Structures are given as structure tokens and as C-alpha cells.
Ligand SMILES: [Zn+2]
């Protein structure tokens with residue numbers, strides 16, 4: 001059974017019940033961990049002082065400052081690519097009065113299945129045209145027209161199902177192959193043939209830079225500054241200058257701060273992997289010991305009772321997947337702020353961890369959230385998340401260059 | 404049902420620097436661990452895919468295996484004979500079976516260096532609450548620990564290490580294996596949901612100059628059997644089965 005197609009309601013029950021059982025074992029397990037697995041240590045962060053935080057947590061201080069960066073959504077290829085065109089047969093409507101009958105009859109023969117975005121009739125683009133309207137008949141078979149020449153009207157509508165009186169001779173026209181997903185695609189699509197557009201307001205506002213308010217951007221900048229701070233701490237110790245923080249947007253709490261810890265003794269401790277493990281440590285588990293990296297820390301704020309949180313957003317999965325003790329399922333509902341675009345390993349780790357959003361400063365050569373792949377948009381994976389690039393891009397970029 | 408019975412917690416696993424190539428794995432205690440999986444959440448699952456999807460591909464990878472089973476395969480200086488591959492995959496299958504019997508996700512995973520097993524990974528997602536603790540990742544860490552213990556350079560060791568795993572590594576693990584510069588991966592069945600060696604993405608051979616080195620794959624070893632185990636596992640845990648709710652509730656009594 002494909003898990004991704006299951007009913008959410010079913011999952012909730014399963015989760016809640018699982019959680020209850022799990023808690024019983026977690027206490028036992030924790031005790032064992034202490035005696036048998038000394039490598040596990042959870043540092044409770046006493047709010048590591050990060051330069052980005054000073055006086056800037058309060059949005060009003062920043063109010064007068066302008067935000068010196070732009071944020072860009074990293075959309076799927078389908079959303080960001082140009083409009084794909086296909087050839088279709090259209091026909092002039094010589095007698096305008098017969099339009100509604102013709103639409104009815106031709107639609108019965110050629111319902112344009114899967115092409116519901118295409119309008120059947122268009123006003124003639126050429127003002128000098130002798131006929132006022134043109135009508136779409138059907139999609140052309142690619143290549144066939146070139147080989148056999150254009151079909152005539154009687155070939156296209158052979159069985160007298162349509163009274164062709166009032167129609168001119170068919171011609172070929174380029175029409176958009178898919179429904180437009182963004183306003184930009186819509187503008188391009190309708191240039192070729194009138195196209196319906198069900199605008200996703202969320203995507204449009206993301207594309208036009210209106211998704212986040214000034215106050216939100218100030219907060220986002222604070223988080224990214226903490227990530228930059230972590231990157232610098234790591235770099236000072238010879239690590240790759242990449243930093244990251246995990247934030248619970250519902251409580252605005254920073255749950256984990258980490259930097260790249262890759263070394264010959266563990267080449268896989270990329271900043272994302274560090275942060276994912278820190279979140280697990282915040283939930284009493286985890287795998288690695290970051291004692292020698294004091295800038296990698298877990299916040300005790302993450303254990304706060306969520307009922308105290310200001311803004312548990314209605315309708316988010318997190319609400320349903322939260323544990324009895326209020327802690328979310330691994331990274332469900334959380335946001336990652338990271339100075340550089342994650343690699344394939346880290347991007348897929350974020351899929352497995354159910355992150356909600358990733359904000360990265362600057363692109364990476366083998367990045368998997370926009371550069372080489374868009375792992376977060378893949379329909380064939382069972383979790384997708386939003387990705388934005390550009391917060392403090394210049395600073396994030398120079399971190400890498402300087403190291 | 405068995406999956407949700409509350410047994411005593413098995414002792415936490417202490418990693419031995421060198422895992423014996425045979426014998427029982429440290430995780431093979433008689434009492435089943437308390438494992439929970441959100442059937443919806445990949446986070447609670449290892450690199451293995453859903454049974455239905457896997458089953459559909461089992462036959463195809465089985466046949467694709469024919470050409471490779473007979474010959475020795477060399478990848479970047481590491482050569483393994485067909486007999487070796489079979490012997491190690493046999494062990495991996497045995498691990499998967501053990502896991503299944505213990506109510507764990509049936510995936511077996513071995514890292515072999517110079518005919519010595521350096522790591523036997525099993526999925527530790529539930530124990531660690533870290534969704535990245537797939538068997539392969541755990542095994543990589545075991546090899547790193549072994550290197551540390553024996554004063555060996557990890558790069559040198561990994562470049563001569565072969566991974567034997569009953570299910571195709573996921574995209575994350577495939578990228579990790581690249582980063583570790585492992586030359587060869589022998590696996591059982593395809594991982595239709597997360598596979599990183601061709602099923603969803605081909606990270607194994609992709610052009611990623613900053614992500615380690617590509618590795619060679621030999622898929623299809625006893626794929627039907629590997630799939631069958633997963634199928635059995637998911638049948639017990641299938642959330643769409645009408646009995647599921649009841650089962651969970653019963654499990655909850657523990
Ligand atoms: Zn990475």
C-alpha cells in the first residue's frame with residue numbers, strides 16, 4: 001500500500017496511540033542510555049548569545065531599517081518552466097450567430113479531455129480578419145500533419161455529427177499543453193490561446209515577494225544571523241563555514257543551532273544532519289555527541305508546552321501529528337534556516353524528517369533544493385516542503401568564499 | 404500484534420569495534436523491541452519501500468540479475484567474486500529475517516572490507532528519534548568507529564569497502580555512500596519509494612562532482628525474497644487494513 005495515499009484521519013489515531021506506548025518505553029530507554037551510551041549528551045542551551053539576536057529580536061528596533069535582501073521561492077520545474085506548446089486545429093467561425101450550436105456539437109465530438117484549461121473560442125487577434133471568432137477543434141497528432149498535410153474540415157468532422165455550415169477551413173495553432181500554474185505562465189500561455197487560470201494566490205505572493213511581512217522578514221533575518229554566527233564559530237575551528245538553525249514557527253522558538261562538523265572522523269556531519277540530530281536530542285534521544293562543538297546546541301525552549309504557544313496554526317499537519325507531550329514528530333512543522341543550500345543527502349534527510357520549510361542563504365554547486373535537484377517538490381516522494389532562497393544571501397555567500 | 408507487544412526493552416546496543424561476520428547480531432535478542440512506525444511517515448521507516456510497489460518490481464530486478472550473478476565484479480579496484488557476493492548477501496538476508504522475526508523492519512546491511520565485516524547496520528530511527536538513522540548510515544558510523552579504534556584512515560578503508568544490503572539504498576543513503584567513496588553496493592530489491600540507485604533518482608551514478616564519487620550497483624540479489632519479507636512486515640503493519648485500528652488499540656494496552 002502506498003503510504004502517501006492514506007487518509008489523514010487514520011494516521012492521527014495511529015500516531016496518538018503509538019505515542020502513548022512510546023512514552024512508556026522512552027523513560028526506560030533514557031535510563032539505559034545514560035548507563036550504556038555515554039556518548040549521548042543533551043546540552044540545554046541557555047540561549048547561546050548570537051550577535052544576530054542583540055536588540056533585534058524586537059522587530060521595532062529594525063523597523064526603520066530596510067531589508068537588504070530578497071527572498072525567492074524555489075518552485076518545482078512545472079511551476080518555473082516556460083509554457084510548453086502543442087499544435088491544435090482551429091477553425092474560423094464565419095457566422096457568429098452559429099457559435100453556441102457549433103461549440104456544443106464540436107465539444108461532443110472532441111471534448112478536449114485533459115485540456116480543460118483551453119478556452120474553446122477566441123476573438124480574432126487580427127482586427128483586419130474577415131471573421132470575428134475562431135474555435136478550437138482538437139489537438140493535432142504530432143508529426144502527422146507534416147507528413148500527410150493538413151486535415152480538411154470534413155476529415156476532422158466526418159460523420160455529420162456537426163453541421164459545418166458557418167465554419168471556414170481549419171488551420172494549425174500553437175496552444176499551451178498544460179494549465180498555467182503561475183501568473184507568469186498564464187501571461188505567456190494566453191498570448192498563444194485564451195487559457196483559464198486558477199491562480200494560486202500563495203504562489204503568486206511568494207513570487208512577487210509579498211508572502212512575508214516586514215516583521216516576518218526581520219525575524220527571518222534574525223534566524224539566519226544565528227545560522228551565520230554558528231557557521232563562523234565552526235569555521236574558527238576549521239570546519240566548513242555552514243551554519244543552520246531549526247525553528248518552531250508556532251512558538252518562534254529556536255530549537256537547535258548547529259554548524260557543519262564534517263571531518264575525516266565523520267564526513268557526513270553536515271550542518272543539516274547536525275541540526276536533525278540536535279532536534280532528536282531535544283526530544284531526549286539523538287545519536288551524536290557534540291560536546292566538542294559548543295556552538296552546536298539544543299534549546300530547552302523546544303520542550304515548552306505547545307498550549308502556551310501563541311500561534312498554533314490551524315490546519316497544519318503538526319497539530320495532528322503532535323505527540324501527547326506536545327512535541328512534534330521529529331521535524332514536522334519546523335523550519336530550517338541554513339546558510340548554504342543542502343546537498344542530496346541533507347535534502348533527503350529533511351524529507352525523512354518531515355521539515356516544513358527550508359530557507360537557505362546561497363545556492364551550492366551540488367545543491368539538491370534548486371540547483372541540481374528539487375527534491376522538495378518531487379511528487380514521487382511522500383513528503384514535500386517549501387524552500388526559499390536569498391535571506392542574507394551576500395553574507396552567506398561570503399562565508400563560503402572566505403573559508 | 405507481535406509488533407506492538409510491550410516486551411522488556413532490549414539492552415541498548417553497544418557497538419563492538421569489529422562485528423563478527425557470522426553469529427547472532429547484537430540486536431538479536433529474543434524479546435521484541437517496542438517499535439512504532441507511523442505507516443504514513445517515511446521518517447519511521449528505513450530505506451525499504453512499501454510492499455505493493457516493491458512487489459511489482461521484484462520480478463524485473465530478478466531477471467536483470469542474471470548477467471551479473473555469474474561473474475566477478477570489479478569497481479574502482481575492488482573485486483568481488485560471485486561466490487563472495489552470494490555469501491555476504493546470504494548473511495544480509497539472514498539479518499533481515501532476524502529483524503522481521505523481532506518485529507523490526509526487515510533490512511539487512513553489511514559493510515565488508517578485505518573479507519571482514521566491519522559493520523552490521525540496522526534501522527535505528529525509532530530509538531534515536533532521528534529519521535536519518537537508516538541501516539546504511541548506522542553502518543557507516545560503525546565503520547568510522549572501527550577506523551578510529553584501529554587507527555585506520557577512513558577514506559582508505561571506505562574506498563575498499565563493499566556494502567551488502569537487502570533493499571536498494573534511499574536517496575539520502577546513496578548520497579552518503581558517495582560521500583564516503585564506497586565503490587560497490589550489492590543489493591536485493593528495489594526501493595520504489597525512496598530509492599537512490601535508480602528507482603526514484605540515480606544518485607549512484609549522477610554527475611555530482613562535489614558529492615563524493617559515483618558507485619557501482621549490483622541489484623537484484625534474491626529480490627523476491629527481500630520483497631516478500633517487506634510484504635510480510637507491512638501486512639502486519641498495514642494501516643489501511645480494516646483491523647489496523649483494533650490492532651493499534653490492543654497494542655496500546657501494553
Ligand atoms: Zn549535506
Ligand SMILES: [Zn+2]
Pocket residue numbers: 449450537539572573574575576577
Ligand atoms: Zn536510507
